[in-house]
Amino acid sequence: MKNRKEKQTENIQPDCRAIKPWLLDYACKTGELVPDSLTLVKKHLASCSNCSETAGDISIVARILRDISRVPDDTPSHLSLERRRNILLSFKTKYN
Amino acid sequence: MADNKQNAPKLAAFETIVSEYEGVLLRYVIRIVQSHDTAQDVVQDSFIKLFKSWEGELRPCPEISSWLYRVAHNCAVDHLRKETRLNILHKRQAQENEEYIQPWHGEASSLSESAEKATIALRKLSLRDQQLVILKIYEEKSYKEISDITGLSVSNVGYILHYAMKKLADELKKSSAI
Numbered sequence: 075m076k077n078r079k080e081k082q083t084e085n086i087q088p089d090c091r092a093i094k095p096w097l098l099d100y101a102c103k104t105g106e107l108v109p110d111s112l113t114l115v116k117k118h119l120a121s122c123s124n125c126s127e128t129a130g131d132i133s134i135v136a137r138i139l140r141d142i143s144r145v146p147d148d149t150p151s152h153l154s155l156e157r158r159r160n161i162l163l164s165f166k167t168k169y170n
Numbered sequence: 171m172a173d174n175k176q177n178a179p180k181l182a183a184f185e186t187i188v189s190e191y192e193g194v195l196l197r198y199v200i201r202i203v204q205s206h207d208t209a210q211d212v213v214q215d216s217f218i219k220l221f222k223s224w225e226g227e228l229r230p231c232p233e234i235s236s237w238l239y240r241v242a243h244n245c246a247v248d249h250l251r252k253e254t255r256l257n258i259l260h261k262r263q264a265q266e267n268e269e270y271i272q273p274w275h276g277e278a279s280s281l282s283e284s285a286e287k288a289t290i291a292l293r294k295l296s297l298r299d300q301q302l303v304i305l306k307i308y309e310e311k312s313y314k315e316i317s318d319i320t321g322l323s324v325s326n327v328g329y330i331l332h333y334a335m336k337k338l339a340d341e342l343k344k345s346s347a348i
Contacts, residue, residue, distance in 0.1 A: 095328020098306070098335055099313075106312055131339035132332075134348050135288065139307045139338075142285040149200060150210070151193035157214035161188065164218040169180045 101133040183228040216242040236318035287347035299334040
């Protein structure tokens with residue numbers, strides 16, 4: 075006997091609007107989609123060429139953005155001493 | 171002497187918080203303001219605001235992380251608005267002083283044509299859309315974390331990201347980059 079969730083998955087065909095918030099996660103495989111939602115998205119994409127194309131486009135855009143997202147070595151990972159001193163001064167004003 | 175002993179835990183908390191978040195915030199803000207020096211100011215101001223207004227325990231936690239991202243973003247946007255009002259004068263001066271960072275930090279020449287076009291398309295998005303794309307694609311935040319940072323509902327985050335990514339794809343298609 076199938077449980078209620080499985081029945082819902084079978085019966086509900088989400089329209090394009092309903093799956094939009096999930097499409098990025100599906101396309102980029104970020105792992106946020108719970109299995110039920112993943113099933114719904116897959117089902118919808120199998121029957122909707124528009125959303126399927128959009129998912130492909132989003133995946134390509136995400137890949138391009140990630141390729142250019144590498145922060146170069148010269149990006150400082152620490153605040154300058156002067157800024158750190160300024161923060162400390164403000165911190166001491168409150169906590170001392 | 172007694173004062174020093176009393177203050178030691180507070181100073182340790184200060185060091186822990188700053189060390190934990192300074193790097194990620196600098197990276198995040200640099201993507202928005204495109205200037206190392208401005209990013210340093212924005213992150214400095216964000217920490218000052220945190221220590222002035224935070225009433226809870228000072229230790230790294232998701233609440234402080236979201237708070238800092240939110241305040242840093244608002245400070246960065248304020249900076250960009252001021253910059254716009256000054257009619258990009260500041261940027262020109264910075265460029266002359268070699269402080270201004272070309273898109274993606276002077277590596278533009280090594281980028282593919284698609285990457286350059288994507289960079290330009292990203293900068294054309296609204297600041298809110300850029301923020302969400304940066305948080306999701308670059309900072310790899312979950313929808314829930316982005317919701318905590320921006321104050322938007324989780325489903326709104328999903329919709330906005332969807333339309334932002336679609337806009338980028340359409341823009342790149344228009345320019346034959348994809």
